[in-house]
Amino acid sequence: MKINEIIIVEGKDDTVAIKRAVDADTIETNGSAINAETLQRIVHAQQKRGVIVFTDPDYPGRRIRAIIEEHVPQAKHAFLAKEKTIAKNGKGLGIEHARDEDIREALQAVYTPVMHDRPIEITMDDLIDAGLVAHPQAKQRRTTIGNELQIGYTNGKQLQKRLYMFGISKEQFIKAVQALTQEEN
Structure with missing residues (x-):
């Protein structure tokens, strides 16, 4: 499975897991220490090929996702349920622990934010x-x-x-x- 967009992950182990599951390029945020230079690379990647934010389902991952959403509101998003990212030994959580099939499934179900002026339907x-x-x-x-x-x-x-x-x-x-x-x- 080839992914055209650049996938934004937290670290090197996530990149290894992504490349094991699919043919894709990644940008690593180096955990929650996302800096201005990395954000600029993500903005540039969005302009050139598009990006998919694929961070861990924990507080740091949600924080990184929120920072990227603020700077790149049109970024696409992939999500994995927490239980699909728990290490086999139970001591760790993250994309790097997910099965290849689960990573592929999440990347096939990517969401693109909708830029619209419609009213909020769900109150x-x-x-x-x-x-x-x-x-x-x-x-x-x-x-x-x-x-x-x-x-x-x-x-x-x-x-x-x-x-x-x-x-x-x-x-x-x-x-x-x-x-x-x-x-x-």
Whole structure:
């Protein structure tokens, strides 16, 4: 599988895992120490070939993703569920621990942010009604919804933004919530 865009990863081990799974070029952010020079390389890569942000599903990975989103809002995103990135010995988390098939699947389900002027379809009330905010199991439910929609985990405040950014329709959202509800029952 050949990927035309340049994949943004956190470190060398992630690059090794990506190259093992697919034919692609990478830019490494060197963990959460992403600096202005690296950001400029990412901006340039976006202009030339496009980029896919593929960071670990943990706080540093989400932080890096947010920094890149701020500087390159049109960057594409690939996500892997946390449970697919846990090291075999249970002592580590990251893209470098993912199976090749899982990496390929995530890269086939890349999301492109939608630049639009449409109104927000999914309201905060919808998130509350779905038990994704202000609910005892909200965090777990957001994790499941993020995996189902392949948009990654977000906190309550960011979920609505990410649903909008990736153009998730109200219909897609409702189907995912229904699947979540059936799974829980």
